Amino acid sequence: MQQIINFIIRNKIFLLFLLLFSVSILFTVQSHSYHKSKFINSANFLTGGVYNSVNNITEYFALKSQNEILAKENNRLKSILYNSQAKQDSSFVDSLLFGSPYKFTTAQVIKNSYNTLDNILLINKGTKNNIQQDFGVITDKGILGIVDQTSGGFATVLSILNSNSKISAQLKKTNHFGSLVWDGKSPNITQLVDVQKIAPVAVGDTIITSGRSSIFPKGILIGTINDFKLDQSENSYIIDIKLFTDMTNLEHVYVIENVNLPEIKSLLSNE
Amino acid sequence: MNNVLSVHTIRFITLVFLQVLIFNHINFMGHINPYPYILFIALFPIKNNRINIIVLSFFLGLSVDLFLDTGGMHAAASVFAAYIRPIFLKFSFGTIYEHQTIKFETVEFGSKLTYFSLLTLAHHLVLFLLELFNISKIILVFQKTLFSGIFTILMCILITIIFSRKNK
Numbered sequence: 001m002q003q004i005i006n007f008i009i010r011n012k013i014f015l016l017f018l019l020l021f022s023v024s025i026l027f028t029v030q031s032h033s034y035h036k037s038k039f040i041n042s043a044n045f046l047t048g049g050v051y052n053s054v055n056n057i058t059e060y061f062a063l064k065s066q067n068e069i070l071a072k073e074n075n076r077l078k079s080i081l082y083n084s085q086a087k088q089d090s091s092f093v094d095s096l097l098f099g100s101p102y103k104f105t106t107a108q109v110i111k112n113s114y115n116t117l118d119n120i121l122l123i124n125k126g127t128k129n130n131i132q133q134d135f136g137v138i139t140d141k142g143i144l145g146i147v148d149q150t151s152g153g154f155a156t157v158l159s160i161l162n163s164n165s166k167i168s169a170q171l172k173k174t175n176h177f178g179s180l181v182w183d184g185k186s187p188n189i190t191q192l193v194d195v196q197k198i199a200p201v202a203v204g205d206t207i208i209t210s211g212r213s214s215i216f217p218k219g220i221l222i223g224t225i226n227d228f229k230l231d232q233s234e235n236s237y238i239i240d241i242k243l244f245t246d247m248t249n250l251e252h253v254y255v256i257e258n259v260n261l262p263e264i265k266s267l268l269s270n271e
Numbered sequence: 272m273n274n275v276l277s278v279h280t281i282r283f284i285t286l287v288f289l290q291v292l293i294f295n296h297i298n299f300m301g302h303i304n305p306y307p308y309i310l311f312i313a314l315f316p317i318k319n320n321r322i323n324i325i326v327l328s329f330f331l332g333l334s335v336d337l338f339l340d341t342g343g344m345h346a347a348a349s350v351f352a353a354y355i356r357p358i359f360l361k362f363s364f365g366t367i368y369e370h371q372t373i374k375f376e377t378v379e380f381g382s383k384l385t386y387f388s389l390l391t392l393a394h395h396l397v398l399f400l401l402e403l404f405n406i407s408k409i410i411l412v413f414q415k416t417l418f419s420g421i422f423t424i425l426m427c428i429l430i431t432i433i434f435s436r437k438n439k
Contacts, residue, residue: 014354021354027343028347040337042338115298
């Protein structure tokens with residue numbers, strides 16, 4: 001017994017090192033798997049508050065470019081609104097969001113990241129604003145990511161520039177679909193994999209979300225095809241997509257809630 | 272003693288904030304960032320207990336992790352650097368270290384550079400191994416370690432020169 005205690009006292013530094021090192025490795029392993037980083041994430045009072053107050057200052061520097069982006073979007077939406085009025089179904093002309101399964105919430109990105117292999121963003125809306133895990137996040141130009149962890153006033157977003165992220169996407173002109181992944185090389189280029197060889201792929205074609213995951217509605221823009229090649233098995237394409245969203249300049253984003261998601265999930269789990 | 276304590280507390284907080292608010296947004300050539308928060312580990316008093324520095328490094332790394340959403344990578348790398356520090360001290364400063372009389376403001380520039388470089392490379396190697404978490408990307412790990420390491424060493428040397436007290 002005494003020898004054991006002596007051993008512990010003699011090697012206490014090494015044992016302490018081993019303990020703390022393995023705790024950190026445990027956290028790291030958790031952070032590498034989807035939806036597991038419960039303890040160490042930036043959606044908490046301290047880090048969220050710090051990022052929020054810093055963002056209050058830094059957002060002024062990007063004010064001009066962000067205003068231009070919002071004005072362009074307003075312009076686009078107005079043109080859609082006035083052009084479509086004539087064709088609308090007369091029974092529900094102004095019933096706000098009647099029967100629409102998607103609810104939108106605006107939010108601001110207060111921490112952006114695009115330089116590591118697993119990028120996670122922080123937005124300034126949380127459970128108080130009814131934002132929960134697995135809600136989709138988009139910008140005015142296209143897709144951004146999926147909500148991961150939430151706290152009262154903040155939420156982390158698993159960016160599409162993350163090796164754990166896998167979002168269903170398809171070609172705009174046909175319904176051939178694949179999964180959107182990222183190889184970690186450039187923040188403007190992501191990859192669409194598992195697209196069948198039979199699909200008519202051409203450089204410049206548009207890629208949209210497929211709506212299969214029921215997180216995003218069908219038809220949200222992602223990007224255009226930059227380059228494509230067959231994978232090793234020669235059965236499916238690996239397509240390089242140039243994103244519409246500038247991932248390095250983000251401020252105003254929209255969080256999408258699919259109201260029907262619980263119903264869809266319970267239906268699928270019954271099978 | 273009280274003075275030493277407050278100096279290190281302020282240094283801890285300042286370095287964490289500088290790291291997460293400024294140095295992590297440099298993104299030189301797309302993805303190269305310096306990590307000068309390890310100055311806290313490098314400049315920790317040598318006479319002090321080794322247990323203190325290991326525990327403090329863990330919390331230093333963990334606070335950086337909290338801000339950057341990186342799980343425990345920085346904590347692991349910092350603990351590793353703190354544990355292995357005496358070996359680098361002995362290698363870079365030789366006999367002065369044996370007598371435990373080093374003052375980081377007075378040592379030669381060459382040995383200080385060696386010491387910072389060794390510590391930085393050890394820290395960054397563990398950090399990027401855990402970040403990429405894939406043994407088949409080992410070349411990318413070395414590449415990132417080298418580029419970020421050079422940047423970090425440069426920043427560390429600059430910061431120590433700027434904030435060195437003139438001892439007359």
